[in-house]
Amino acid sequence: MEEYVYIDGKKYRRGYTTGSCAAAASKAATHMLLTKNKIETINIDTPKGIPLSLKVHNINICSDYAQCSIEKDGGDDIDATHTMHIYAKAEFIDRANEDIVVCGGIGVGVVTKKGLSVEVGKAAINPVPMRMIHTEVRSVIGSDLKNTIGEDKSLKITISAPEGVEVAKKTFNPRLGIIGGISILGTTGIVEPMSDDGWKKSLSIELQMKKEQGLDKIILVPGNHGEQFIKEKLGLDMKYVVRTSNFIGYMLKEAQRMGYKKILMAGHIGKYIKISAGIFNTHSKVADARSEILVSNLAMMKAPYEFLERINECVTAEGAVELIDESDYKDIYNLISNKCKSKIDQYLLDEEIEVEVMMFKMDKTLLGKSDDADSLVEVFR
Structure with a gap:
């Protein structure tokens, strides 16, 4: 990502959050599920107003699902999740309460204590990344999923991070009662270097x-x-x-x-x-x-x-x-x-x-x- 800020006279490169990775992977996986064609990059918008064009990795297209990953880039503000891959799997399931169902897979933590912005028992995908996922996926399938795949189906997105189980041990998650993996975070979609x-x-x-x-x-x-x-x-x-x-x-x-x-x-x-x-x-x-x-x-x-x-x-x-x-x-x-x-x-x-x-x-x-x-x-x- 070639976005920079200057702090104390020094130049620092911005990065993008696990939330942006999840949204981009979800959009790319959905596109490939519908078209059955591989794509090399995917474009998303961020709440910060900075658009991202991200490389798509680990593509797997099958008859009933598509999966891919986006590599996290913390810019010059490297943290425990820097360079890890955030995956999204897109598949059609029997009709649920919502057109789009988003859940957590391996390496994405589960909330076990009250006081967070995610309910107890839910995957640790924070509200802004969750909205980003829905927005980007909706941009692919259109406003009404019924017109895309029929009335009896919903689209299920599973966010996973295979390295997340180990990486989470280096984060605040164990102290916050988030078990089994990392959180999908980011209020702006962009990592601001040297930010407290x-x-x-x-x-x-x-x-x-x-x-x-x-x-x-x-x-x-x-x-x-x-x-x-x-x-x-x-x-x-x-x-x-x-x-x-x-x-x-x-x-x-x-x-x-x-x-x-x-x-x-x-x-x-x-x-x-x-x-x-x-x-x-x-x-x-x-x-x-x-x-x-x-x-x-x-x-x-x-x-x-x-x-x-x-x-x-x-x-x-x-x-x-x-x-x-x-x-x-x-x-x-x-x-x-x-x-x-x-x-x-x-x-x-x-x-x-x-x-x-x-x-x-x-x-x-x-x-x-x-x-x-x-x-x-x-x-x-």
Whole structure:
């Protein structure tokens, strides 16, 4: 795909989603089912307004069905599904409730938990890709299938992804209760390189699922280390835990929007020290003032200049922790934790939401906590 965007002065190639692949494969398979002729490329429209002309692979035309695949291309935003093939099988079946029936085959996950945009028990084909499939297939068979094949038949489209069972293990699907394969995704049909939107949406979906399952309190952690801290050090039920990655401000606002009233936050000092200064996207490319924040707080605690110099020379927060642990300034951990809480309270401006913070170091040892963190931990037991 020769579509590009420029980000921070660099040129990045766009790609197309698994939803576009499914729609294109469905259209191509339907065309070949009707004509019994192979085609090399297929054209589709995308919600983004960018038309695609995609190469058709793995063609198999039989008397009663046609099948083919489209190779996923993530552009310069490569993910777990990049280069995998999304298949569509088109066949006529005895008359169903609809002219066009779309279902999932091998490698397409099945939804098992509430809170997603697809019903429990259905194939994980999201609403926009589903509409794209119907639109593209309808463009081949016409507005009335009865005129094409008769009143006693429907067209069945089966979307599959043979590599999807393994690929799904590298995605958020297991956490979202989508079992057996990948999801067919994409709200625009186009993959925007270097975009955080899809990642943030996946995190938010998990938060929404927990809410719809009846939870009114949540534990937010940046990632694996936070999960391990909650499980191994606090012994809390992991059903409450949702990852934020670096999008801490976004996930706090999402939790507020969804009506959570109690939020326990646990993270490594390297990320949470940024929150104490009001930095709510903790990716280093957005802001990295760890050393400056530590030095300024230690200075306010009247630490000697020589000690501040040594802290400032530390490349990592973990290195600074080693120095602080040997000093008389270990109270800084609780201080920073309380500052995190204060900044979060200012960020949310919602007195009904109780937020407490815990910070740990790399070996999951607790460093500091906000004043009422222990009380909130007990609420989760």
